[in-house]
Structure formats: C-alpha cells, structure tokens
Amino acid sequence: MTQHQPFRLTQDCGDCPIRHRAVCARCEPDELARLEEIKYYRTFEAGQTLIWAGDRMDFVASVVTGVATLTQTMEDGRTQMVGLLLPSDFVGRPGRERAPYNVIAATDVLMCCFRRKPFEELMRLTPHISQRLLEMTLDELDAAREWMLLLGRKTAREKIASLIAIVARRDQALRLRAPSGRTVIDLPLTREAMADYLGLTLETVSRQISALKRDGVIELQGMRSIVIPDFRALQDEAGDDADGGFLA
Amino acid sequence: MTQHQPFRLTQDCGDCPIRHRAVCARCEPDELARLEEIKYYRTFEAGQTLIWAGDRMDFVASVVTGVATLTQTMEDGRTQMVGLLLPSDFVGRPGRERAPYNVIAATDVLMCCFRRKPFEELMRLTPHISQRLLEMTLDELDAAREWMLLLGRKTAREKIASLIAIVARRDQALRLRAPSGRTVIDLPLTREAMADYLGLTLETVSRQISALKRDGVIELQGMRSIVIPDFRALQDEAGDDADGGFLA
DNA sequence: TGCCGGCCTTGATCTGCGTCAAGGCGACGG
DNA sequence: CCGTCGCCTTGACGCAGATCAAGGCCGGCA
Numbered sequence: 001m002t003q004h005q006p007f008r009l010t011q012d013c014g015d016c017p018i019r020h021r022a023v024c025a026r027c028e029p030d031e032l033a034r035l036e037e038i039k040y041y042r043t044f045e046a047g048q049t050l051i052w053a054g055d056r057m058d059f060v061a062s063v064v065t066g067v068a069t070l071t072q073t074m075e076d077g078r079t080q081m082v083g084l085l086l087p088s089d090f091v092g093r094p095g096r097e098r099a100p101y102n103v104i105a106a107t108d109v110l111m112c113c114f115r116r117k118p119f120e121e122l123m124r125l126t127p128h129i130s131q132r133l134l135e136m137t138l139d140e141l142d143a144a145r146e147w148m149l150l151l152g153r154k155t156a157r158e159k160i161a162s163l164i165a166i167v168a169r170r171d172q173a174l175r176l177r178a179p180s181g182r183t184v185i186d187l188p189l190t191r192e193a194m195a196d197y198l199g200l201t202l203e204t205v206s207r208q209i210s211a212l213k214r215d216g217v218i219e220l221q222g223m224r225s226i227v228i229p230d231f232r233a234l235q236d237e238a239g240d241d242a243d244g245g246f247l248a
Numbered sequence: 249m250t251q252h253q254p255f256r257l258t259q260d261c262g263d264c265p266i267r268h269r270a271v272c273a274r275c276e277p278d279e280l281a282r283l284e285e286i287k288y289y290r291t292f293e294a295g296q297t298l299i300w301a302g303d304r305m306d307f308v309a310s311v312v313t314g315v316a317t318l319t320q321t322m323e324d325g326r327t328q329m330v331g332l333l334l335p336s337d338f339v340g341r342p343g344r345e346r347a348p349y350n351v352i353a354a355t356d357v358l359m360c361c362f363r364r365k366p367f368e369e370l371m372r373l374t375p376h377i378s379q380r381l382l383e384m385t386l387d388e389l390d391a392a393r394e395w396m397l398l399l400g401r402k403t404a405r406e407k408i409a410s411l412i413a414i415v416a417r418r419d420q421a422l423r424l425r426a427p428s429g430r431t432v433i434d435l436p437l438t439r440e441a442m443a444d445y446l447g448l449t450l451e452t453v454s455r456q457i458s459a460l461k462r463d464g465v466i467e468l469q470g471m472r473s474i475v476i477p478d479f480r481a482l483q484d485e486a487g488d489d490a491d492g493g494f495l496a
Numbered sequence: 497t498g499c500c501g502g503c504c505t506t507g508a509t510c511t512g513c514g515t516c517a518a519g520g521c522g523a524c525g526g
Numbered sequence: 527c528c529g530t531c532g533c534c535t536t537g538a539c540g541c542a543g544a545t546c547a548a549g550g551c552c553g554g555c556a
Contacts, residue, residue, distance in 0.1 A: 155542080190502095510546095517538085
C-alpha cells in the first residue's frame, strides 16, 4: 500500500526496502519488478496480534522494522514463544494455507508483505528464491535447536544471559559491528515475553536480571536498554561453548 | 557400496530403496539414474556415533531402517536431543561443510547416503528437489517448535505422554493406520535417551512411565514396547489440543 | 497536581523435579 | 549354573524455580 521510501534496512538490502535478505539477495531486475507488483506494506501496533494460529494466511512477509514474536498456547493458557522475528526475518510459508502460530507485535512493526499465491508462482519460476528460502529455513531450524538446548538444559541465569547474548549478536550482525567490548542493546520485550521465550515465570526473569546486574554482568539503562560491559563475560554466563551460535 | 536390494521401506518409497520421501517423490527416470550413481549404503551399530558435531560431512543421507538421534552437548556434559531420526527422515544439509550436531545411532541403522557435492549439483539442475527439501525442512521446523512448547511448558508427565504420542503418530503415519484404538509401538530409546529428549533426568522418566502404567494410560511389553489402550486418553495426558501435531 | 493502570521488583513459602543411593531384572559369557 | 554388566526402578532428601502476595516506579490523563 505505502509507497516505497528510501530507508536503510540491513546491509544486504541496499536502499530498496524489498531487497530484504529473505527474497531478493540474488534477484535480477525483472524479477524484482515482478516482486514489486505483488508487494505491499502493513503496519501493526505494539501488542497487536498480526495473525492468530489457525487463521488463513494469504501473504508471506518479512519484518522491516520492529519486533514480533511467534507463540504457541495450550488450552489452559500456558504459552511458549517459538520464534523471535527481528528486522529482515521472514514469516509465513509458501504452500501452507493456515498459520501454525500466533504472531504478535512486541513493538510497532512494519511488515513488507507479498500476496501468497503470486509469490508461490514466482517461486516456481525462479528457483533461486526457493533455494534462498531453504537456506533461511535451515538457519531457523538451527536457531530453534539451539533454543531447545536452552529450554531443556540451562538454568534460569544461563537462560537470561543467553537471551541477551542472542539478541546482541543479531543486533550486531545487522550493524556489522564486532561482538566485543562495551555494547548497548535494545531489548523490546516485557518481562512476561522474556519469560515466555525462556520457559520461566516473569518473577524469575526479574530476579535473574537483578542478579546479573548486581554481579556486574549487565547494566540497565531505563527499562528496556541493556549495557553489556564485557561480551565474553556474558557468553560465559550463557554457558555457550566458543562462539555459541550460528547466527552470524 | 552395497547393491540395491528390493526391501520395502515406507509407503511413498515404493520398492526402490532410494525412493524415500526426501528426494525422489517427483523424480523422473533419468534423475533417478543420476541419483543412483552417487548413492551408497552404510550401516551403523546401536550406540555408534555416526557424526561428531564439527566434523566435515561429505554426504547427505536418509534413514532407511533404525533410529538415530541428533544431540547437542554443553562442555560440562549436559546434553539435549534436538532431533529424532526415524525411517525416511533426512539428515545433513546441502551447502554446509560441517555437521552442527552429534548424530548417534539409537538402534542399528541403515542409511542411504549421497555424496554431497554431486548432490548439490543435482539440486541445482532439478529445482523440485530443493523445493521438496524446503517442504521437509519446514515440517522439521514445525516439529522443533512443537518440541519447544514441550520443553518450556509441559510437566514431566505431559512430556512422557507427548513423546509416546509423537512416536506413535509417526509410526502410524508410516503404516497408514488410523491413530485410534489399541496400539502397540516400539520405542527404541533408553531411559537416558528419553530424558535427553525431554529435558529430564532418567530417574524422572522412569518414575513417570511407572505412574502412567499404574494409571492405565499405557502398558509395557518387555522393556521397549508400549501398548496404548486408548490413544485419546494418551493425548489428553500430553496436553495437546486437538490433533496436537503437524506430523501426519 | 494527583490518580490510575501497566509493568517491574522483592519477599515468603511451596513443590516438582533433580540428586544421591540402594537394589532388581534380564542377557550374556564362562 | 552363577557372576557380571547394562539398564531400569524405587526411595529419601534437597533445591531451583513456581506461586502467592505486597508494594514501587513511571507515564498518561483528568
């Protein structure tokens, strides 16, 4: 809907907002033109549910700005976050009618959407799009498995440290800074959302953040901004071996 | 290496052992012939580590018979299973040199392998192979996310029930039986392996299995065989809503 | 300016699961 | 036939994190 403006996105997106890593990294001009035709923008407010699990999804999309979460819920209300969507992440899947998870905006979100049917058509015509999508999906799968180790085997303190480290790495990957030295990240999640990410309660999250602050591993600026004086120290707390992730 | 023998595999594999769902579902005869050239079989014994995390992987493969697991380990020995490979499952990824996880044979395993480089080449030439692989990877991602809900939010009892239900569903999908009524499944995992799957200890696994048996939800035949008198009851214990999974 | 609502922190207590420890069962080899 | 070894079960106890409860901070709004 919105006309496309010249904002920067991520390194490999260049100036055109649809050049996000999801789809266009290797597109030819005519392919980009075709994508252009089926693309539109949507904005969502913080807290809004973009998509309910089970709903029809007639588009695929990628996040331009903001943060959204994928969550699953049990009948009794227990909920678990199963994906964290940061700028340049892709959501939705070609070939599937219905959304398997709730997608919820954690902050105000701008999405770049493509109508699903024509997108699928385009995929058939341009194999490198599905190859790119395969690579991305494999990366997501790796991230999900890293996360499974976190959920199954890490202590509360390690979980918090891991979450901060993961977001910091992603953040830095986007800005192409090295993940060392003093770092400031923006963590736009409520304590409850973090708890849902980590399989904890919000009280435990709060306590462990306080503990990490007390121990000098992190510092807080306001409510949502975290300073990491020493990234190595944080990684040690996270219990990750070596570089601890495949997100670069 | 081995010459290809006429054993049955799974429904969609037909009689040719390389027609597993991973690669060949839509292959033309000439494509099959090319696959045939780069394919070989390997067997592994129960307990053997097929691949160490970080090792070079010069093949991709799919499981013909037996069960294998993907596991991650922390330096201090805590381990978490992140994938369960049953017959027809695919392992390895085109485009990545090194294996991200340990792959361990839970039972004796027969794998159908393809040399990686020529396989990648073949993928470039036949787009439907990468499309098929994308579908499979998306399914795996869904399964991983289901599993994250299990790890993060379910109780020990629910975890055990879920594991049994998942394996039963997979088992039945392969044999195309309906998942209702009295069912017998073979669960070829030690208590310790189950614990690593579920983020528990082996003692807790043992206790919860005993409890489910005491409560009539399951019955045991020998050590590794489980009878499910009422699948609905099991699903209720697992805390899954409705059909509780995307594995059909 | 003061009230209200959302979000966060902290304390007290409870409990599910982990930890430690002892022993049982079945397979296999001598 | 018995000893050994791998795997499983069961019990006693402790603790990390959940639960319940009270109150603090801050921004929006009348």
